Amino acid sequence: MNRIEQSLSMHNSNGKDPKKLLSIYFTAGYPNLNDTSQVIKQLQASGVDMIEIGLPFSDPLADGPTIQASSTKALNNGMTTEILFDQLKSIRDEVSIPLLIMGYFNPILQYGIEAFCKKCSETGIDGLIIPDLPVDVFHKEYLPIFEKYGLYNVFLITPQTTDERIKYIDTISKGFIYMVSSASTTGAKNSFDQDQQQYFQRIKNLSLKTPQIVGFGISNHETFEQATRHANGAIIGSAFVKFLKEHSLEEIPRFVDNILVDPN
Template sequence: MNRIEQAIAAQRSNDTEGKLLSIYFTAGYPNLEDTVEVIKILEKSGVGMIEIGLPFSDPLADGPTIQASSTQALDNGMTTEVLFEQLTGIREEVSIPLIIMGYFNPMLQYGIEAFCKKCAEIGVDGLIIPDLPVEVFHNEYATIFEKYGLINVFLITPQTSDQRITYIDDISKGFIYMVSSASTTGAKNTFDEEQLSYFERINNLELKTPRVIGFGISNKETFEQATAHADGAIIGSAFVKFLKGNSVDAIPEFVKRISPSLT
C-alpha cells in the first residue's frame, strides 16, 4: 500500500478522523537549501503529509504568494535536478507521505518515465499536476505511474460536474484534491455559504475515494470547516507566507496554531 493510502487509512481508524493536515511549500524557498529542513520539521510538528512544490515560471493555478515563492526559488537556483538531489536519502529521516506538486512542462522536459522512476527511487509517493488533463493521464501515462508505484492526485472544483467527479472517483487512488473555489490559491479567513454548500454536495455523492480540501485554508477555523467535510485539508499560501517572515525553527508554532492536537 502506498504511503498516502496508509496515512489516510490510519487517520480514519483513530480518534482524529478527518483531521489530516497536509502542508504545501515551494522547494528552494525561502532559501535554496531549506527544502529538506522544512520537510523534517514539518514531520516532527505532526503534519500528516507534505506537498513539495516544484517551481515553474508560469504557475497559472497559483495565487500571488505562491507565484512569488516560485520566482524566488527559481532565482535561488532550484531546478528539477536540484530537487531530486536534495531529496536523495530523505527516506532515511522522514516517513510521512511526500507528494510533488508541479506543472506538466518541467516533467515532460525531464521525461515522464524518467521523472517517475526518479520519484520512486527517492521515495516520493505521488504527484499533483494541475494542468495535465485527466483523460490524457488515464490514456497515456497511467501505466507508467503504476509501474513505479506513484499515485496521481486529481483535482475537482465547484464547477466540476457530478458526472465528471464520478469518473475521477472511479480512476482515483489515494485521495481526490477538492479545490475549495474556482479562484487561484490564496489564504482566506473563513468559507462562505457557497463553498460550504459545495462541500456538502460532494459528501452527498458518497464517493469511494477519500477527499482532501485545499485552497483558502489559512487558520484553525478554515481547517476545522474543511475537515468537517473531508478527510483532511491542505494549507499552502498561508504557510509559504509564514516562511517568508519566520525561520524554519518557528514551523511548530505555525502548525500548533492550525491544529493544537498535532504538536
C-alpha cells in the same frame, strides 16, 4: 501499501470521530535553495501528516500571488528538477510521512515522464499532483508508467466540476481527490462562505470511494475545522509559504500548532 493510503487508513480507523489529516504545501528551494529538506523534517516533527513539495515553474497558472512569488524566488535561487531530486535523495532516512510533488506538466515533460517517475520512486516520493494534466490524457497515456513506479496521481476538482466528471475521476483515483475550495487561484482566507460549505456537502453526498482533501483558502484553525467537517483532511499552502517568508524554519512548529490547536 502506498504511504498516502496508509496515512488515510490510519486517520479513518478512529471509528466515529476520525482524525483529520493536515497536509502542508511549500515551494522547493524557498526561502533559500538548500532549505527544502530542513522544511520537510521540521514539518514532520511538528505533527503534519503529509507534505506537498512544490516544483517551481515560471508560469504557475493555478497559484495566487504568494505561491507565484515563492516560485519566482526559488527559480532565482537556482532550483531545478535535478537539484530537487538531489536534495531528496536521502530524505527517507529521516522522514516517514507521505511526500508528494506538486508541479506543472511542462517541467515533468521536459525531464521525461518515465525518467521523472523513476526518480520519484527512487527518492521515496509517493504521488504527484499535476494541475494542468487532464485526467483523460493521464488515463489514456500515462497511467501504466505511474503504476510501474508505484506513484499515485492526485486529481483536482472544483465547485464547477460536474457530478459526472467527479464520478469519472473517482473511478481512476488513488490516494485522495484534491477538492479545490473555490474557482479562484490559491490564497489564504479567514472563513468559507455558504456556497463553499454547500459545495463541500454536495461532494460528501456523492459518496465517493476516494477520500477527499480540501485545498485553497485554509489558513487557520477555523478554516481547517470548516474544511474538514465534510472531508478527510485539508491542505495549507499560501499561509505557510507566507509564514516561511517572515519567520525562521525553527518556528515551523508554532505555525502547525496554530492550525491544529483551538485558540479558544
